Amino acid sequence: MKKFLNNVDTLLGESLSGFAKAHADIIQLNSQPRYVKRINLGNRGKVALISGGGSGHEPLHTGFVGAGMLDAACPGQVFTSPTPDQMLAAAQAVEQGGGVLFIVKNYAGDVMNFEIAGEMLDYPNATVLVNDDISLPKTHSVGRRGVAGTLIVEKMVGAAAENGADLASCKALGDKANLATASMGVALSSCTVPALGKPTFELKENEMEMGVGIHGEHGRETQKLTSAAEIVEHIAGEIHAELKPEKGQSVLLHVNGFGATPLMELYLVYELAAQFWQKRGLNITRSLVGNYTTSLDMAGCSITLTLLDDELTKLWDAPVHTAALRWGC
Amino acid sequence: MKKFLNNVDTLLGESLSGFAKAHADIIQLNSQPRYVKRINLGNRGKVALISGGGSGHEPLHTGFVGAGMLDAACPGQVFTSPTPDQMLAAAQAVEQGGGVLFIVKNYAGDVMNFEIAGEMLDYPNATVLVNDDISLPKTHSVGRRGVAGTLIVEKMVGAAAENGADLASCKALGDKANLATASMGVALSSCTVPALGKPTFELKENEMEMGVGIHGEHGRETQKLTSAAEIVEHIAGEIHAELKPEKGQSVLLHVNGFGATPLMELYLVYELAAQFWQKRGLNITRSLVGNYTTSLDMAGCSITLTLLDDELTKLWDAPVHTAALRWGC
Numbered sequence: 223m224k225k226f227l228n229n230v231d232t233l234l235g236e237s238l239s240g241f242a243k244a245h246a247d248i249i250q251l252n253s254q255p256r257y258v259k260r261i262n263l264g265n266r267g268k269v270a271l272i273s274g275g276g277s278g279h280e281p282l283h284t285g286f287v288g289a290g291m292l293d294a295a296c297p298g299q300v301f302t303s304p305t306p307d308q309m310l311a312a313a314q315a316v317e318q319g320g321g322v323l324f325i326v327k328n329y330a331g332d333v334m335n336f337e338i339a340g341e342m343l344d345y346p347n348a349t350v351l352v353n354d355d356i357s358l359p360k361t362h363s364v365g366r367r368g369v370a371g372t373l374i375v376e377k378m379v380g381a382a383a384e385n386g387a388d389l390a391s392c393k394a395l396g397d398k399a400n401l402a403t404a405s406m407g408v409a410l411s412s413c414t415v416p417a418l419g420k421p422t423f424e425l426k427e428n429e430m431e432m433g434v435g436i437h438g439e440h441g442r443e444t445q446k447l448t449s450a451a452e453i454v455e456h457i458a459g460e461i462h463a464e465l466k467p468e469k470g471q472s473v474l475l476h477v478n479g480f481g482a483t484p485l486m487e488l489y490l491v492y493e494l495a496a497q498f499w500q501k502r503g504l505n506i507t508r509s510l511v512g513n514y515t516t517s518l519d520m521a522g523c524s525i526t527l528t529l530l531d532d533e534l535t536k537l538w539d540a541p542v543h544t545a546a547l548r549w550g551c
Numbered sequence: 552m553k554k555f556l557n558n559v560d561t562l563l564g565e566s567l568s569g570f571a572k573a574h575a576d577i578i579q580l581n582s583q584p585r586y587v588k589r590i591n592l593g594n595r596g597k598v599a600l601i602s603g604g605g606s607g608h609e610p611l612h613t614g615f616v617g618a619g620m621l622d623a624a625c626p627g628q629v630f631t632s633p634t635p636d637q638m639l640a641a642a643q644a645v646e647q648g649g650g651v652l653f654i655v656k657n658y659a660g661d662v663m664n665f666e667i668a669g670e671m672l673d674y675p676n677a678t679v680l681v682n683d684d685i686s687l688p689k690t691h692s693v694g695r696r697g698v699a700g701t702l703i704v705e706k707m708v709g710a711a712a713e714n715g716a717d718l719a720s721c722k723a724l725g726d727k728a729n730l731a732t733a734s735m736g737v738a739l740s741s742c743t744v745p746a747l748g749k750p751t752f753e754l755k756e757n758e759m760e761m762g763v764g765i766h767g768e769h770g771r772e773t774q775k776l777t778s779a780a781e782i783v784e785h786i787a788g789e790i791h792a793e794l795k796p797e798k799g800q801s802v803l804l805h806v807n808g809f810g811a812t813p814l815m816e817l818y819l820v821y822e823l824a825a826q827f828w829q830k831r832g833l834n835i836t837r838s839l840v841g842n843y844t845t846s847l848d849m850a851g852c853s854i855t856l857t858l859l860d861d862e863l864t865k866l867w868d869a870p871v872h873t874a875a876l877r878w879g880c
Binding site: 224225226227228233234236237238239240241243244245277278280281285300410411427430447449450451453481482483484485486487488489490491492493494496506509510511513516518519521523548549 | 553554555556557562563565566567568569570572573574606607609610614629739740756759776778779780782810811812813814815816817818819820821822823825835838839840842845847848850852877878
């Protein structure tokens with residue numbers, strides 16, 4: 223295992239400490255229990271948005287804490303759910319009278335722990351479950367996973383909360399953004415979890431893993447590595463069949479790198495995906511390309527499409543000031 | 552070689568086309584000859600800032616074209632200098648009466664081609680040569696290389712040009728920012744140039760390459776892989792010895808990933824570097840952590856320190872609106 227590392231047990235704490243120092247103008251780190259909270263909490267009465275999940279997906283979620291997006295994020299150990307005490311302490315720190323909305327990626331551990339926290343919480347609270355990964359069938363026993371679409375939900379709900387939307391409206395909006403969003407990913411390599419010290423799965427030189435999640439698990443199918451055009455055609459085709467957008471539909475196209483894929487390749491994938499949907503008459507009005515929802519050092523990427531209406535477009539465009547997304551302020 | 556790829560010969564063009572589509576609100580791509588230019592050119596009479604170099608370092612330089620930074624960037628093939636016709640066409644497209652300043656990383660091919668362009672250009676022009684990489688001795692035959700400090704020079708000169716500084720002032724300021732900046736990098740893996748199809752050098756599982764540039768060339772020395780703390784101590788120590796900052800000095804600390812190193816590790820490196828300089832009484836007032844000056848899919852990172860005064864701090868903080876750096880507007 224080749225990593226910048228002192229000790230597997232201290233890696234997360236040291237890294238979060240560096241994150242907090244580098245972005246002391248935006249966020250503050252609480253170490254015990256562990257959460258990152260926004261410094262300037264915005265208007266009193268605002269709904270508090272809290273997310274979290276296993277670490278190893280940076281900048282998700284800590285990089286999205288700040289004005290116009292999350293109020294707090296609870297990082298677990300690598301690929302491991304945070305615990306309810308983290309969520310409760312974070313809620314205590316950022317609740318301002320508007321209640322708490324949890325934004326949770328659909329993974330069993332995360333769902334269970336946020337549910338426990340919700341039950342123990344003294345504030346009104348609700349949960350948006352993100353399940354944008356269409357690699358798994360809708361009928362899968364634990365449902366579809368939450369992946370790169372999560373940041374889109376967080377951004378849009380964040381803008382609404384900043385504008386004063388109440389808890390029920392924020393919850394409804396999050397569900398709407400999630401439903402409008404579909405993602406699918408492909409890996410060219412697995413990743414190496416520090417505590418494990420070796421790749422979580424093996425791929426041959428001519429193989430790729432189609433339909434992967436973001437936790438180093440096997441995907442839907444190991445396939446022969448093909449051209450970028452064929453890969454994008456396949457993934458975009460599945461997303462298109464899922465969302466069934468009509469001609470003229472405005473969309474946000476997000477190409478997300480898993481951590482080890484150069485921007486040059488991500489923009490190639492963006493180009494091919496943009497061609498795919500332009501050919502089908504869609505109107506790509508918003509874009510995001512880069513490493514936002516990663517899987518440690520995995521080579522690979524995912525494509526996410528969100529069907530936009532005026533409301534979602536406006537919320538996407540609203541000012542945001544976080545470590546990883548920043549515009550308009 | 553595992554990459555998202557259709558054809559090695561079309562990769563750069565396809566990728567730039569995707570880049571132009573994703574950021575059509577900021578930049579425009581000219582394909583023949585190849586350059587990326589800022590859409591809103593700012594005030595008439597403004598000095599035109601142009602950079603460029605081999606591709607494979609994205610987001611450098613195309614990702615830094617926009618308000619408050621570069622007016623144009625000329626991308627060559629992967630790790631290959633752009634040609635004078637690109638620079639001349641870019642200058643023609645963005646010159647507005649204030650003359651042209653080239654910002655050039657110190658590599659033989661880039662220096663030669665920008666020099667030819669400067670001689671052929673009908674506008675007043677000057678060049679800032681960036682040579683922040685202290686891995687090589689000052690006495691090295693072709694001088695020190697320009698690496699991650701380049702974006703710092705581009706950002707600061709970009710702000711000055713936007714504020715109306717003239718060509719001589721922009722040139723002097725660029726030289727000043729370059730002199731105030733030192734960088735050094737370490738690689739845990741080499742990178743794979745698409746046209747070559749295999750890693751540019753080999754490292755054993757327990758080895759790292761200390762003092763690397765950004766073109767997949769061997770570094771100063773192949774060393775045994777040690778702890779992150781020892782690696783940072785070594786690199787920061789060399790930078791400290793070079794810049795000799797006094798106690799109380801304000802600095803910008805930039806930890807740059809080479810493309811395949813997760814943010815979790817980059818923030819760990821940032822934490823250790825911050826501790827190093829805090830112990831020595833420095834005041835880290837500005838930070839930048841992420842993959843900004845990459846070397847394709849290389850695992851590794853560099854540390855850059857810039858000594859700040861009020862002028863440089865103000866220029867760093869000034870509004871910037873590019874694909875890869877955005878704040879204040």
